[in-house]
Amino acid sequence: xxxxxxxxxxxxxxxxTGGLAADSPTVRVAVLTAEQVxxxxxxxxxxxxxxxxxxxxxxxxxxxxxxxANRQTADKVVSLAFEIARxxxxxxxxxxxxxxxAADASSPQALAQQLSQLQAQRQSIQEEIDADRRRLGAAGxxxxxxxxxxxxxxxxxxxxxxxxNLLETMADFVNESNPRGAGANALKAHIDAIAATIxxxxxxxxxxxxxxxxxxxxxxxxxxxxxxxxxxxxQYGIWDLGASVLKLHGKLATIDVIDRHTATLAxxxxxxxxxxxxxxxSLSARSEALAAQADHAASDGLxxxxxxxxxxxxxxxxxxxxxxxxxxxxxxxxxxxxxxxxWRDATRRLYHDALTALGVRLMILAxxxxxxxxxxxxxxxxxxxxxxxxxxxxxxxxxxxxIVWTAVIVIVGLSFxxxxxxxxxxxxxxxxxxxxxxxxxxxxxxxxxxx
Numbered sequence: 001x002x003x004x005x006x007x008x009x010x011x012x013x014x015x016x017t018g019g020l021a022a023d024s025p026t027v028r029v030a031v032l033t034a035e036q037v038x039x040x041x042x043x044x045x046x047x048x049x050x051x052x053x054x055x056x057x058x059x060x061x062x063x064x065x066x067x068x069a070n071r072q073t074a075d076k077v078v079s080l081a082f083e084i085a086r087x088x089x090x091x092x093x094x095x096x097x098x099x100x101x102a103a104d105a106s107s108p109q110a111l112a113q114q115l116s117q118l119q120a121q122r123q124s125i126q127e128e129i130d131a132d133r134r135r136l137g138a139a140g141x142x143x144x145x146x147x148x149x150x151x152x153x154x155x156x157x158x159x160x161x162x163x164x165n166l167l168e169t170m171a172d173f174v175n176e177s178n179p180r181g182a183g184a185n186a187l188k189a190h191i192d193a194i195a196a197t198i199x200x201x202x203x204x205x206x207x208x209x210x211x212x213x214x215x216x217x218x219x220x221x222x223x224x225x226x227x228x229x230x231x232x233x234x235q236y237g238i239w240d241l242g243a244s245v246l247k248l249h250g251k252l253a254t255i256d257v258i259d260r261h262t263a264t265l266a267x268x269x270x271x272x273x274x275x276x277x278x279x280x281x282s283l284s285a286r287s288e289a290l291a292a293q294a295d296h297a298a299s300d301g302l303x304x305x306x307x308x309x310x311x312x313x314x315x316x317x318x319x320x321x322x323x324x325x326x327x328x329x330x331x332x333x334x335x336x337x338x339x340x341x342x343w344r345d346a347t348r349r350l351y352h353d354a355l356t357a358l359g360v361r362l363m364i365l366a367x368x369x370x371x372x373x374x375x376x377x378x379x380x381x382x383x384x385x386x387x388x389x390x391x392x393x394x395x396x397x398x399x400x401x402x403i404v405w406t407a408v409i410v411i412v413g414l415s416f417x418x419x420x421x422x423x424x425x426x427x428x429x430x431x432x433x434x435x436x437x438x439x440x441x442x443x444x445x446x447x448x449x450x451x
Contacts, residue, residue, distance in 0.1 A: 031088060031091070031272070031275040031276045031279055031319065031322055032088045032272060032275070032322075033092075034089075034092060034187045036272070037084075037085045037088055037089065037187065037191070038187075038190060038194075040081060040084070040085070040268065040269075040272070041081060041082070041085055041191065041194045042194070043264075043265055043268060044077065044078055044081040044265065045078070045194060045197065045198060047074075047077075047261050047262065047265050048074050048077070048078050048198065050258045050261060051067075051070065051071055051074055053254060053258065054067050054070060054254075054258065055067060057250075057251045057254055057255075060346070060350070062343075062346050063343065063346075066339050066340075066342060066343045069339050070336060070339050070340070073332050073333075073335055073336045073339070074336070076328075076332055077329055077332050077333065077336070078198060080325035080326075080328055080329050080332075081325075081329070082191065082195055083321065083325045084321075084322050084325050084326060084329075085191050086188070086191060087318050087319075087321040087322045087325075088322055089187050089188050089191060090318055091315070091318050091319070092187060093188075114167055115164060115167050115168065118160055118163055118164045118167065119164065121160055122157065122160045122161065122164065125153055125156055125157045125160060126157065128153055129150060129153045129154065129157065132146050132149055132150050132153065133150065136150070237361075237415060237416045238358065238361050238362065238365065238415050238416050239416045241354060241357055241358040241361060242358055244354045245351065245354045245355050245358055248347060248350055248351040248354055249351060251347050251351075252344065252347055252348060252351060255340055255343055255344045255347065256344070258340060259337055259340045259341075259344070262333055262336055262337050262340065263337065265333060266329075266330055266333040266334065266337070269326050269329040269330055269333070270330055272326065273323065273326045273327065273330070276319050276320075276322045276323040276326065277323060279315075279319045280316065280319055280320065280323065283312055283315055283316050283319065284316075286312060287309070287312050287316075290305055290308055290309060290312070293305065361415065364415075365411070365412070365415045368411050369408060369411060369412075372404060372407050372408060372411065373404070373408075375404075376400060376401075376403075376404035379400050380397065380400060383396045383397055383400065
């Protein structure tokens with residue numbers, strides 16, 4: 001409350017000394033509006049939740065290393081964002097209080113000052129009453145005069161109490177109906193509500209905006225080495241290789257989306273770094289002007305200058321609590337993008353290896369199938385050339401067709417199968433099922449060849 005009363009005096013001093021236009025309704029000290037603060041927090045929290053998508057895509061040991069580093073960096077980014085929001089909320093609250101004080105004599109600060117004066121006046125009257133009562137016991141001829149004075153003082157005390165009760169009632173009403181104060185309190189409540197939505201407390205935002213954010217600077221996130229270990233694609237079947245290629249392609253697309261999201265957030269923090277920097281320059285210039293004014297000021301004006309210096313120091317500290325985290329945010333997000341770049345490079349190598357392995361397996365399969373069909377075609381021509389009996393030729397062609405397509409099915413199955421043992425089990429069960437289901441057909445075919 002003392003800081004806000006000092007800030008109000010500073011605002012009045014600016015108007016009186018010509019530092020601010022006389023018709024200016026407010027003193028602008030907050031670098032961000034309430035809407036901008038909420039938008040920045042929403043964007044930061046939305047970006048922070050991309051860690052869940054990264055965790056779903058972290059399948060390699062190197063992915064887990066990058067995810068761990070990104071989680072540490074993201075926690076610090078969110079913590080600094082809440083520091084910025086709370087520091088700016090304090091400036092908005094002070095700005096609203098100063099504007100209300102300058103615009104309305106019935107502001108909460110003006111009423112509080114009047115209550116303080118009435119309290120001091122009441123205490124003085126009460127001390128005078130106590131002194132007269134002590135004199136009353138030893139008074140002689142002057143006793144009637146002392147009693148009359150006591151009666152007058154008690155009436156004055158009652159009037160003071162009545163005025164104080166009235167001002168207390170007015171202060172309660174103004175505090176409840178003050179839109180500026182309610183807006184500042186609503187912003188702080190909104191910030192706390194957003195912080196409650198962050199898992200694990202949202203990286204524990206710092207509640208004190210006065211202290212410099214040295215915690216984040218003391219423990220910088222360690223960068224992930226660019227030469228991260230990446231396992232090559234395991235030589236599975238074509239089906240698994242194809243699934244791996246599609247999965248790695250989706251992972252690359254996800255990393256690109258997260259990187260663009262991070263770049264957008266970094267650009268936002270960079271954009272809002274200019275107003276606090278300009279604010280610090282303005283406060284420094286104002287401080288130098290006050291210092292020059294103090295050299296020629298009388299003793300009566302030094303107290304007011306001291307109040308303005310105190311307010312300038314507080315504003316400089318609060319604005320620095322916004323600018324320093326903004327600078328750290330840009331460094332952390334740059335490191336975050338560097339980690340994503342390493343992850344992208346490792347994933348791209350895996351993707352290219354898996355795509356190459358898939359292409360080689362498909363070419364080998366195509367070559368084997370071509371060889372099988374060539375052998376089948378050669379055998380068909382040999383049968384047509386050397387088997388002249390129609391029935392014998394038909395039997396040989398049928399056998400050739402069965403052998404060729406059986407070989408094709410076996411080769412394709414072995415190529416797409418993950419493990420040969422699994423395919424052998426599947427083929428054995430399939431053969432047994434076909435033998436049981438087509439028992440009569442098989443007996444007829446065997447009898448046909450026997451005859």
